[in-house]
Amino acid sequence: MNRKELMNFLEKKGLLSPEDSLTMASGKEASSLPLTLSHILIVRDLSEKDEKTLCRRLLAAYDETSPVILLSGEGILRLSLKEMEMRSSGEKETILFDSRKAIRRPAFPWNLEALDSTVHRLLAPGGCPWDRSQTHETLRTYFIQEVYEVIDAIDRGDMDNLKEELGDVLFQILFHAALAEKEGYFTMQDVADGIRDKMVRRHPFVFDKNSTDSTLSAPREWEKRKRIEKNRKYLLSGVPKGLPSLLLTCIIQKKVSSNGIQNLLQSEDLPVEMKDQISRFLEDDREMDREMKAGAFLFELVHYLQEKGIEPELALHRYAAAYMRKLRAFEDYVIEKGGTIPDLSPEETLRLWKDFLAEQPSPLELKTV
Known part of the structure; x- marks a missing residue:
């Protein structure tokens, strides 16, 4: 009804x-x-x-x-x-x-005081020798491992394990903050205040009562605010090049797409017929089936490439790094023409991109900028 x-x-x-x-x-x-x-x-x-x-x-x-x-x-x-x-x-x-x-439960606001105290106790004189020997650098692998364990718990739908793994990640965050505090750089409170202030700045359409512009929530506006705030000249500034190649590629593509310039992601090296075949193969109304088909496609592609003596991780990383250099060179080209990508329409950007490609070698031949 x-x-x-x-x-x-x-x-x-x-x-x-x-x-x-x-x-x-x-x-x-x-x-x-x-x-x-x-x-x-x-x-x-x-x-x-x-x-x-x-x-x-x-x-x-x-x-x-x-x-x-x-x-x-x-x-x-x-x-x-x-x-x-x-x-x-x-x-x-x-x-x-x-x-x-209804009967309200008494409010028990959560806090991190007990956990923060535990971390500082471990790092204090008389604490844990192993913990006291750690640095930001030595903890990198552990942080990565804990994040992947969170992802694994999410994929398995194991909420009890997700709670535990989120705790492990939280412990890592507090540990890094405690090390920074010992060195006089910042405290956990600085971390919490910093991310809160950032979210408020990045969401004026939510927190600014005088803001009525709904377009501010668009991904392109989000990226624009980030670039202004960080004083970044290039679209991909700040993207770590040491990421696993597939994750690096996803981040590159999302950042380019969020600026409304998806056409800059079209590879000229891949035949249209192959793109059509891939599209037809992945067609399915059910989300899980589409994901499994995509996984099968990537799995088979990795197998094929390795049979041909190509290391997939290195090949994709090399291409992604070359694309980043190519895009940076294009942004310089746009600046020379008197504009910037955030201020151009997608149509104007695509036109300049085609002009730029006509004057440049392919991404794989482009030298370091």
Whole structure:
């Protein structure tokens, strides 16, 4: 039923009155809805997964005995939050939750004081000899390993392990901050304040009450603000060249695409027929199947290249590094013409790119700029 029909139905059943204030949302918003509203919350078309998400969030803020009204194929059910959490259903449902009738849990704001104290104790005289011998440089491999373990937990859908691995990453962050504090560079508070201030600056359309320009949320505007803030001359300044080649390539392509100049990513060395074949191979409506097909394609490509005596990691890294040099040379070319890429339209950028390519060797032949 549509919104009006639902409202009429709830009023007829005495679950809602015309005077009631309410927020109505869809199940897809279950993970982002504010749960401390002082009026009725109605969430429609909840899948079982979204219902579990909403229930977990409600249980974090309210006692498990708090009442919930559930509309499903079984009719109108009056349940507690705990009963709703235990329930399984294969159909989409609607939930009505009135926080005024619920029992709030006492607020326990989290803090990092105990963990920060633990880190400093390990690094203090009489602490752990191994920890005290570490530097920012010696910890690099451990940081990378912990991040990959987070990714592995996410891929496996293992939330208990994800909680643990996020803790390991957090420990690494506090450890680096503690080392920096010992050396007099900065503290963990500086780190927290710095990232908070950065996010506020980068999101004026959220935090600036006087900002009404919705285009500020566009990726191109985000990149533009970053370049101005960091005083970076080039689009790819700040991209670490030591990244694994596939990750480096993804970052390059995202940064170029976010500036509205996707056409600069078109490889002239790859035949159109091959691009079409790849596109047809990957066509599938199901996201997971598309991902698996893409994985199969990359796996087979790696196998083929190695049979030909080519090291895929080095080949892709070499091409990506050459592209970075090529793009930097193009940006210099644009500056010589009296412009900058952020100020050009995608059409103008593409026209200058074609002019530039006509005067330059291929990316693989381009010398270091």
